[in-house]
Amino acid sequence: MKRIIFMRHAKTYKAKFNQNDHERNLSEIGINEAKTMAEFIISKGIPTDIMLISDAKRTQETWTYLNGIIKTKLSKFDKELYLASSKTIIKKIKELDNILNTALILAHNPGITDVFNDYFNIKLDHMPTCGAGCIRFHTDKFENILDCELELEYFSYPSMISNG
Numbered sequence: 021m022k023r024i025i026f027m028r029h030a031k032t033y034k035a036k037f038n039q040n041d042h043e044r045n046l047s048e049i050g051i052n053e054a055k056t057m058a059e060f061i062i063s064k065g066i067p068t069d070i071m072l073i074s075d076a077k078r079t080q081e082t083w084t085y086l087n088g089i090i091k092t093k094l095s096k097f098d099k100e101l102y103l104a105s106s107k108t109i110i111k112k113i114k115e116l117d118n119i120l121n122t123a124l125i126l127a128h129n130p131g132i133t134d135v136f137n138d139y140f141n142i143k144l145d146h147m148p149t150c151g152a153g154c155i156r157f158h159t160d161k162f163e164n165i166l167d168c169e170l171e172l173e174y175f176s177y178p179s180m181i182s183n184g
Contacts, residue, residue: 022162023066023122023173024113027152028132029079030054042102046081053150053178054085060181061124061152062089064174069120070094072112074101074127082150083126092124101127106134116162123162124152142172151177 030050073083075097136142153175159168
């Protein structure tokens with residue numbers, strides 16, 4: 021079995037005048053979202069072997085708070101995940117080493133939402149900030165994730181957790 025946790029970055033401040041989108045920071049709400057989701061992911065009892073993270077400032081900051089709790093040993097910041105399409109995200113997953121079992125992909129919309137809709141027939145209107153969905157694939161090779169049975173193990177986001 022292979023698992024992928026698809027996650028969107030936490031809430032950010034709006035871009036300041038002349039601020040590049042790539043450099044936007046997490047807001048205080050976003051910091052709390054990241055901590056909430058890290059605790060939620062840990063509560064599922066599935067160790068995360070690797071995190072692949074967009075190199076944008078907001079995803080790096082989300083990773084900082086996630087990894088402070090999850091403590092994944094392998095993390096890779098990847099410029100190709102910045103505003104990546106669902107196709108690019110799938111390509112990155114298929115390149116993962118099969119010695120790993122669970123990967124967390126931390127990136128952006130619309131790519132994260134589109135992965136669920138375009139490739140796994142999981143209907144999702146919009147991945148909220150810091151939302152996460154974990155899919156379990158009935159395969160032992162990441163390159164086979166499009167050709168195997170799968171199941172959505174969980175889907176959640178911070179306000180869903182804090183509201184019950």
